[in-house]
Structures are given as C-alpha cells and as structure tokens.
Amino acid sequence: MGAHIAVLAVPSAGHVYPTLPLVEELVRRGHRVTYATGPAMRDAVAAAGADPVVPDAPWAKVAAAPSRTTEDVAETLSGALEVTRAVVPQLTAVFGADRPDVVCHDALTPFGPVLACLLDRPSVATVPTFAGNDVFDPATLLAPAGFDPAHPRMAAYAAEQARFAAETGVPAGILTSVGRQADRKLVFLPREFQIAGDTFGDDYRFIGPAFGSRAGTADWTPPPEPVLFVSLGTVVNDRPGFFAACVTAFAGTGRRVLMAVGDRVDPASLGPLPANFDVRPSFPQPAVLAHAAVFLSHTGMNSTMESLLCRVPLVSYPQTPEQEANGRRVEELGLGRVLRTAEPAVLRRTVDEVAADPAIRAALDRMAGYLRAAGGPPAGADAVEELL
Structure with missing residues (x-):
C-alpha cells in the first residue's frame, strides 16, 4: 500500500x-x-x-x-x-x-x-540550489x-x-x-558541485538533477547547424540591451542562435533579425540543450544543472547574486566562463573560446560521471521511503 x-x-x-x-x-x-x-x-x-x-x-x-x-x-x-x-x-x-x-x-x-x-x-527539504550547513552558509x-x-x-x-x-x-x-531542520535534505546537485560538499552529513542526499518526462514532451525540430542557446531564464529577463548585443555579436556566424527573450521583451524591438536567429518568448529547454554547442545563460541553478546534464558548456551572464555565485562555481570547476560585460565583441569571443576549449570539454565529461553517480530520482525516492 x-x-x-x-x-x-x-x-x-x-x-x-x-x-x-x-x-x-x-x-x-x-x-x-x-x-x-x-x-x-x-x-x-x-x-x-x-x-x-x-x-x-x-x-x-x-x-x-x-x-x-x-x-x-x-x-x-x-x-x-x-x-x-x-x-x-x-x-x-x-x-x-x-x-x-x-x-x-x-x-x-x-x-x-x-x-x-x-x-x-517527518519532513524532507528539497534543495534546488546550494545547500547550507554550519560550515557553509549560502x-x-x-x-x-x-x-x-x-x-x-x-x-x-x-x-x-x-x-x-x-x-x-x-x-x-x-x-x-533554509530547510536545515528537515529530517532529510534532497539536494538537486551532485556533491562535487556543492560548495564545501565534503562537510555535509548523511541527512543531506546529493541526488543531482533530472529531466524526467520533460525531456520527451517537446514538439520541436532541431536545426542542422550547431546551436547557440541564449536565455536569461523566466524571472529577471527584461534585458533588451543584452539581447540586442547578442544579435550584433552572433549575426551571420555559422551557428543557429536560439534566443529566448521572455514575455517582456518584444522581438521587434531588437530590429531586423539575421537569418541565423530564431527568437521566441521561450523554447523547450531540455530539448534545445540536447542539441546545443554552448549555452549563454543567466546560470540560474536549474538551467545550470540542465546544461551539465547535456554536457553543454556555459557562458554565464548573471542577473542576481545567486546567479553570480552559480556562474563563479561553473568557472571554478572549469565548466564554462563568466562574462563581466555584454559588449558584442566580448560575447562572440567568449562563446567561441568556450566552444573550442578541450579542458572545458574534459571537465564536462567528469561532471557527467558525478551526475550519473548521484542517483537521481530513485535515490531521492529511497530517502523519502526511509521516513515511512
């Protein structure tokens, strides 16, 4: 029962x-x-x-x-x-x-x-970002x-x-x-991504991220060209200047640029769009990441983990302190780079360098192993059932 x-x-x-x-x-x-x-x-x-x-x-x-x-x-x-x-x-x-x-x-x-x-x-705290304990306070x-x-x-x-x-x-x-009083804490990161991950006890279960059924529900056909996916997420995305800089930076490149601008930026305000651009309020992110060469992202933690699930290198353009912390961690672990400016020449150069960097590719492969070992939803369900 x-x-x-x-x-x-x-x-x-x-x-x-x-x-x-x-x-x-x-x-x-x-x-x-x-x-x-x-x-x-x-x-x-x-x-x-x-x-x-x-x-x-x-x-x-x-x-x-x-x-x-x-x-x-x-x-x-x-x-x-x-x-x-x-x-x-x-x-x-x-x-x-x-x-x-x-x-x-x-x-x-x-x-x-x-x-x-x-x-x-009995309670289980689900932790979608960095967990905290007596050693590390997010x-x-x-x-x-x-x-x-x-x-x-x-x-x-x-x-x-x-x-x-x-x-x-x-x-x-x-x-x-921040959930510390719960009997179990399920952290949707691998321990290796968590700051001070080796200081957390057995009541913290670093089960990592998963797509679940979201991975197979998109009605979307990938383009034949390499994909650059650009998104600032769903919350702090009213940044027409940033998106316009992306149009300037990546127009006419050999990549297909899929740019999610949210529902507060009118694509028409960006001017005539180059032929290699597809601009919409949103895209089915799991499906797009499965075909992306680089993700130019705000590095919200959910987007960061989904990018790592697909072994897609990250170029971080954070909008909040939390996203800045995530971007720094990405850079520390060699999984991508953080942008300090949205100047078009810097955007293009950084994306090109990240896409071609073999060290970043090797770091993504290592992280993929940690993600597999974390256990995902079955490990999380096991932890919940321990309390029944």
Missing part, C-alpha cells in the same frame, strides 16, 4: 521543475502525491502525476526579483511571510483532513516547514553588497516573524532555516 506524500513549493520554475522527476518516481512506486503550489504550476505538477492543491494567496509577493539592497531583502522576506500567513490555514485544513505520511517541501518555501511542524510529520554569497542585518526594515521583519511564530506555535527560526 502506497503512502500519502505532501509536496509544497512556491510557484517558480526553478523551485518546482527540479522536484517533478522525484514526484514521477514516487507515483511510479505506488505512492499518492498531493502537491501544493500556486496556479502557474498547477498543470506541471498534474502532468507529473500529483494531485494539485492551489491555495488562494498573494503569490506575486514571492516572485523572485534581484535583491540589490537590504530593503529589497526585507521586502522579499515580508512578502514570503504574507503568503505563508495566507496559505498555512488553508493547507492545515486540507492536510488535516487527509494527513500525509511525509511532508516534502522546497527549502526556500517557508510555509513548508511550518506545515510539517503543525502536522507533526547567504554569504547571495546577500547584496552592503547588506545590513541591523537595518530597521530587517528588524521590522524579525518582529513580524516572531509574532507569526507566537501565533502558530512554531519555532521562531523555522521560516529562515
């Missing part, structure tokens, strides 16, 4: 997509999965075999945006707390009447550990320059958090513990 497993995540592609192959594996093993997230991800979780639950909440408050100041950080944290206040009573009612055996929650989704605590259920990489934890706005957030904890009876630090 299968178990009932609750999965919870904010409705962001970078947080939901990494969990879907795990959901598919749990369902394949006969478990029932109920997935709580926002409306933007309802169809994706249903396609993975889960029963979607979509609470009514101000989901725009948790839309990721660059945190360039201390006030930005405080605003993001307060928005997440507002969503948590709205969501927790609804999910307590849903899962109180249909109790899960295990609660799996995104490590950066604050209502996840709150629900696990209130239901007194916040040291992700905080904006000049971050001031004593800023009045941060103090106001701390007071809000304390009030919420007192009202609900959960530990005061549960909202900002």
